[in-house]
Amino acid sequence: MRRLAAVDAGAAVRGLALGQKAADATALVPELVVADAEPAADAAALTALADWCARFSPAVALDPPDGLFLDITGADHLWGGEGPMMADLARRLAANGLPVRAAVAGSPGAAWALAHFGPDRAAAGKEMTAALLAPLPIAALRLASEDAAQIARLGLTTIGALAAQPRDPLGRRFGPAVMRRLDQALGRASEALEFRRPPSPWFERAAFAEPISTPEDLARAAGDIVQALCARLETAGHGARRFDLAFHRLDGRAERISVGLALPGRDPAAITRLILPKLDYVDPGFGIEVTTLVAREAEILPEKQASFTESGDKREDLAPLIDRLTNRLGEDAVWRAEAFPSHAPERAARRRPPLSRLEERGWDPERPRPLRLFRRPEPIEATAPTPDDPPVLFRWRGQVHRIRRAEGPERLAEEWWRVPFDRADPAKARDYYQVEDEAGARFWLFRAGVYGASEPPTWWLHGLFG
Amino acid sequence: MSRQARLEAVRSQLIVLQGAAGRPVAPFGDARVDACLPGGGLPLGCWHEAGGEGMEIETAAAAAAFVALLAAPLARCGEVVWILRRDDLYAPGLAGLGFPAERLIQVCVRDEAEALAALEDALGAAGVAAAIGEVETPDLVAGRRLQLACERHGATGFVVRRRLFGGEVPHGGSAATTRWRVAPAASEPAPGEPGLGPPRWRASLERCRGGRLGAWIMEQNDGPHPVRVVADLGDRQLDPPQSFRLAG
Numbered sequence: 001m002r003r004l005a006a007v008d009a010g011a012a013v014r015g016l017a018l019g020q021k022a023a024d025a026t027a028l029v030p031e032l033v034v035a036d037a038e039p040a041a042d043a044a045a046l047t048a049l050a051d052w053c054a055r056f057s058p059a060v061a062l063d064p065p066d067g068l069f070l071d072i073t074g075a076d077h078l079w080g081g082e083g084p085m086m087a088d089l090a091r092r093l094a095a096n097g098l099p100v101r102a103a104v105a106g107s108p109g110a111a112w113a114l115a116h117f118g119p120d121r122a123a124a125g126k127e128m129t130a131a132l133l134a135p136l137p138i139a140a141l142r143l144a145s146e147d148a149a150q151i152a153r154l155g156l157t158t159i160g161a162l163a164a165q166p167r168d169p170l171g172r173r174f175g176p177a178v179m180r181r182l183d184q185a186l187g188r189a190s191e192a193l194e195f196r197r198p199p200s201p202w203f204e205r206a207a208f209a210e211p212i213s214t215p216e217d218l219a220r221a222a223g224d225i226v227q228a229l230c231a232r233l234e235t236a237g238h239g240a241r242r243f244d245l246a247f248h249r250l251d252g253r254a255e256r257i258s259v260g261l262a263l264p265g266r267d268p269a270a271i272t273r274l275i276l277p278k279l280d281y282v283d284p285g286f287g288i289e290v291t292t293l294v295a296r297e298a299e300i301l302p303e304k305q306a307s308f309t310e311s312g313d314k315r316e317d318l319a320p321l322i323d324r325l326t327n328r329l330g331e332d333a334v335w336r337a338e339a340f341p342s343h344a345p346e347r348a349a350r351r352r353p354p355l356s357r358l359e360e361r362g363w364d365p366e367r368p369r370p371l372r373l374f375r376r377p378e379p380i381e382a383t384a385p386t387p388d389d390p391p392v393l394f395r396w397r398g399q400v401h402r403i404r405r406a407e408g409p410e411r412l413a414e415e416w417w418r419v420p421f422d423r424a425d426p427a428k429a430r431d432y433y434q435v436e437d438e439a440g441a442r443f444w445l446f447r448a449g450v451y452g453a454s455e456p457p458t459w460w461l462h463g464l465f466g
Numbered sequence: 467m468s469r470q471a472r473l474e475a476v477r478s479q480l481i482v483l484q485g486a487a488g489r490p491v492a493p494f495g496d497a498r499v500d501a502c503l504p505g506g507g508l509p510l511g512c513w514h515e516a517g518g519e520g521m522e523i524e525t526a527a528a529a530a531a532f533v534a535l536l537a538a539p540l541a542r543c544g545e546v547v548w549i550l551r552r553d554d555l556y557a558p559g560l561a562g563l564g565f566p567a568e569r570l571i572q573v574c575v576r577d578e579a580e581a582l583a584a585l586e587d588a589l590g591a592a593g594v595a596a597a598i599g600e601v602e603t604p605d606l607v608a609g610r611r612l613q614l615a616c617e618r619h620g621a622t623g624f625v626v627r628r629r630l631f632g633g634e635v636p637h638g639g640s641a642a643t644t645r646w647r648v649a650p651a652a653s654e655p656a657p658g659e660p661g662l663g664p665p666r667w668r669a670s671l672e673r674c675r676g677g678r679l680g681a682w683i684m685e686q687n688d689g690p691h692p693v694r695v696v697a698d699l700g701d702r703q704l705d706p707p708q709s710f711r712l713a714g
Contacts, residue, residue, distance in 0.1 A: 317593030318545060324587060325573055333574045337557030337567060349557045354571045363558040363567075371534075371563070372527050373556035399521070404652060407661040436662055440650035441521075441528070463556060466531015466563065466650075466665060 005037035009099070039065070048252075049098075050196055055248040056089055058203050058294045061108075061193035067115070069108050069193050078205050082123045090121065096252070105129055108191045109184035113140035113159070129187055134160025141181045147174060159185065202240060202295035204229040211250055211287025218247070218279050218288070222257075223272045225293045230268040239264030239301030243271055247282055248290040255282045260331060262322040262355045263315060264301050270320065274327045315355045322354050339363050343412055345373060345462065367410060368434045370444040370463025380445065382459035387451040390433040394445065396461050401437035408433030409447075434465065442466075490620070492539055496695040504676035508536060508644070511620040513589070513612045515603075515642035517627025518649055526600060526628035529648045530555070532667050532684075533624045534565045535692040537596040540622055541569040544595030547588040549573045549581050551600055552630055563665075564692050582608050589615035589623050598624040609641025645673035651683050666696065 002022035014029045026032050042065055050060045050068055059071035072085060079085035082104040093100040103114035105124040113133055114122045117140040124132045133140070136159050138151050151174065156162045162170070163182060171179045183189035206225050212218065222245060233239060241264050247255040259274040325334045335351035339361040342348050348369075352358060363369065382391035390406035409431035430446040437443070442465035449457035491507030493500050500506045508514070514536070516529040537546055546569050548555060553574045561567040573588070575581045578601055585599035589612060604612060604625060616623050625642065647670045655663035663685075670681035680698070687694035 318591070321547075321588060321591035321594065322571075325584060329573065329575060329580065329584070335572055336570065337572065339558075345556075345558075358568055360568075363561050365562060369558035369562050370527075370556055371531050371559035372525060372554045373559070374554060397521070405655070405662050434662060436653060438652065440652040440666060440668075442650065442662070442665060463559070464525055464527035465559065466527045466529075466534070466667075 002034075042066070047196075051254060052248075052252050053089075054197075054246060054254065055205070055290045055292055056085065058197055058200055058244075058292065059193075059195045060197075061195045063112070067112070069111070071193070071195065072104070074201050075203055075205070083121075086121055086123065105132075105187075107184060107187040108193055109142070109181065110187060112142060113185050116140060126187070130163070133185055134158060134163070138162060141178075141185055143178060143181055147178050150174065151178070197244075197294075200294050200296055200298065202229060202233060202238070202298050204232070204293045205290065206292075207290045208288070211289050213284035213287045215279060218282060218284065219276055221247075221288075221291050222275050222279065223268070225291050226272050226275065227268045229293050229295055230266045230271065233266040233295060233298070233301075237300055237302060238298045239266045240295035240299075241265075241297040242295070243275075244294045244296065245275060246292045247284065247288045248292065249285040250287050250289055251285055253285065255284075255288075257282065259327050260323070261319070262326065262353065263319045264297070264299050265319070266301065270323070274323060277328070319355060342415065344415055345369065345412070347415075368407065368444075368465070370442075371466040373444075373463040374461070377446070377460035377462040380459050380461045382445065382447075384447070384459075388431070390435055391445065391459065394443075394459065394461075396443075401441070401443070403435045404438050406433050406435040408435075412446075432462070492536075493691075494693065494695065495689075495691045498695050498698045499680065499682060502671060502674060502678040502680045503644070504674070510540070510622045512616050512643040513609070513623030513625060513641075514644045514646065515625045515627060515640055516646040516648050517603075518647065521632075522649065523627070523629050523634075524632040526626050528650045528667055529626045529628075529646075530598075530600070531563055531665065531686075532646070532648045532669060532693070533598055533626055534560055534563055535686060537598060537622070537624060538563075538565045538692045540595040541566045542595075544593055544621070545569050545571055547571045547573060547594055547597040549575060549584045549588065549597065549599040549601075551575055551577070551581055551628075563686060564688065578602055582612075585623065585625075586611050586615045589621045590618040591621075592619055594619070594621050596622045596624065598626060600626045600628040602629050603627055603640065606641055613641055640673065642673065643675045644671060644677070646670065647672050653685075668699070670699070 004016060004018055004020045004022060004025055007016045007018060016025050016029065022034055046062060046064065046066065050062055053060045053068060053070055057070045057072045057075045061069040063069055072082070076082045076085045079088055086102050086104055090100050090102050101115050101120050103111050103118060103122045103124070105111040105114055106126050106129055110124060110129045110133060113136050114124060117136045118132060122132060137157060138148050138159065140159060151162060163186065180189055184191045204225050206221060212221060242258060242260045245257045249255065257275060257278045259271060265271065322334060334354055336354045336358060337349040338352045338358045340348055340350040348363065378396065380394045380396045382394035384391040388409060390408055391403060393400055393402045412430050412432060414425065414428040429450065430448050432444060432446045435443050435445055443461055444463040444465065446460050446462055447457045448460060449455060451457060489505060490510045491503065491505040492510055493507030503509065516533050518526065518529050522528055540546065548570055550572060555572060557567040557570065560570065573584055575584050581599055581601045582604060585597055588594050588597035612623050649668045651666040651668045653663035653666045655661060664687065666683055666685045668681065669684050671679050682695050682699055683697040684693045685696045686692065
């Protein structure tokens with residue numbers, strides 16, 4: 001059976017409502033135009049809208065199917081207050097043809113209640129919240145429908161009436177979920193929102209009177225906004241490891257740039273230098289009206305003390321190079337190898353950020369390891385006289401290598417604790433040999449499988465010694 | 467001025483021009499090699515090139531091991547940056563050669579131009595004692611840029627010639643201060659010991675600005691310098707590797 005999933009203002013005036021049967025609705029309003037609901041497309045549109053809202057606050061949480069939470073803590077002063085900010089948001093959405101109801105309150109629960117059931121564009125301060133919520137219906141509490149129905153059966157129709165009841169019997173009767181929702185609405189309990197990006201207090205925004213698009217303007221805008229945020233970081237004695245710059249275009253899309261630092265920093269010149277090469281990839285479209293900058297992974301960074309001796313922190317010397325390389329090549333392209341306690345050769349060296357403190361573990365010097373380790377072992381044809389002997393010759397990439405000396409075997413078993421129990425196979429052990437051919441080249445070979453098993457063992461080349 | 471005196475004057479001018487005088491060096495601790503090198507050791511604050519032939523063009527394992535050992539003493543005074551186009555360098559293997567792997571920063575790049583740019587960047591950065599790049603071969607302009615980057619903080623550069631998919635590496639002019647050809651050589655374990663001895667290389671100095679050429683058999687060593695000269699192959703043209711055998 002088809003039911004109405006959404007109605008617009010015109011349909012509502014003619015007496016259509018959500019959940020009505022589509023057949024009844026067409027009977028009531030013969031000229032009705034019905035379109036199929038597309039929940040997936042609605043969700044995608046809501047996500048796009050959430051990204052668009054990043055120009056108002058970096059912390060945007062989805063409230064499906066049709067709502068958004070914006071955490072505007074520390075951002076509203078850029079508009080001169082909550083009221084003007086809300087008005088600007090609503091005006092822009094309306095200009096894009098999106099009818100909107102908005103509310104500002106001290107807690108997500110109160111804001112939700114006011115936006116859905118309260119006066120439109122309500123801005124509730126801390127003291128006014130309870131008074132504004134009191135006349136709203138129970139449905140404004142985001143309760144499960146059976147809870148709401150049970151409360152209604154008791155004759156409690158407004159939040160004010162519910163909140164006036166003695167707390168203990170209420171909790172016993174309706175359970176903790178109802179009490180939590182009530183507390184969240186009244187700002188007595190906190191609520192964790194799932195922001196699309198974690199909120200950061202280090203947020204800066206610059207709007208332009210005229211849209212900008214030339215590369216010089218973009219560079220200047222980037223420099224200015226970095227300067228502004230770094231000045232705030234400096235005052236607060238903080239530094240950040242990551243700076244996300246977004247250029248919000250006239251058509252609602254955003255072009256994002258992000259730069260990372262190996263050590264927390266707040267030097268505007270250095271950060272701008274990392275941003276500038278990436279501006280080439282920013283497509284300004286018809287123009288950019290707003291830029292936003294968020295500093296992430298901020299931590300306390302004390303004033304740098306000018307050192308009189310040369311024995312400064314080596315990591316600080318190195319940080320600019322690491323920053324340049326990682327921002328040009330990608331974060332996983334620059335690393336330091338750290339010993340990892342695993343006997344599987346592929347996992348024994350783990351990549352770590354170059355300036356992090358490494359474990360002082362090291363590798364076992366008694367176990368020979370090659371200088372070059374192939375990502376995938378290459379199959380070779382080997383001739384080995386007896387089980388457990390190294391091969392006497394093998395062919396790799398069409399060349400025959402006669403083996404002059406060899407060491408081994410070193411048996412490495414499969415890490416059975418990392419595979420499902422029923423898939424662990426003792427025959428997957430590898431016997432590694434270090435062999436030297438007649439020219440002196442050294443190879444790291446292994447035999448996979450054991451003699452006498454159902455399949456004959458195979459030989460592989462896993463690495464080269466220098 | 468006599469002909470001899472004029473020659474001397476020109477020679478001293480050349481040394482000044484080439485910047486060999488007064489430059490710090492890292493001696494091998496063996497007169498047979500050090501006598502060939504200008505200033506009595508591997509010159510620092512400039513860049514060197516090493517490569518091999520045959521399959522080594524593609525894998526560059528011997529050259530990488532040799533260069534790692536040359537760079538190992540430098541790691542005491544700073545970081546070593548290793549620029550790779552294929553991330554097959556295995557830190558436990560380097561540690562096994564005696565290279566301080568905790569001082570090593572590995573950088574994986576996508577193409578030749580990025581490798582050269584990253585190498586130049588690393589050489590010119592503070593806190594970097596040596597930078598090693600696995601590239602095909604830098605042309606004269608790139609080589610000159612590497613040299614200028616080396617001179618900024620006195621870092622020493624190494625180019626490991628490597629062509630990822632094989633083929634001939636063009637042997638053009640090179641701005642390297644020294645150029646080595648490195649091939650593996652058959653090892654000799656100590657008498658009575660089973661298995662393999664320390665790895666050996668046939669290292670020939672093919673080009674040496676302000677010095678002489680030479681060829682040696684060198685061996686990895688736990689002594690003061692990580693490589694030890696086993697035998698002097700003299701100034702002659704080397705035999706092809708197949709026909710060369712050590713006794714035993």
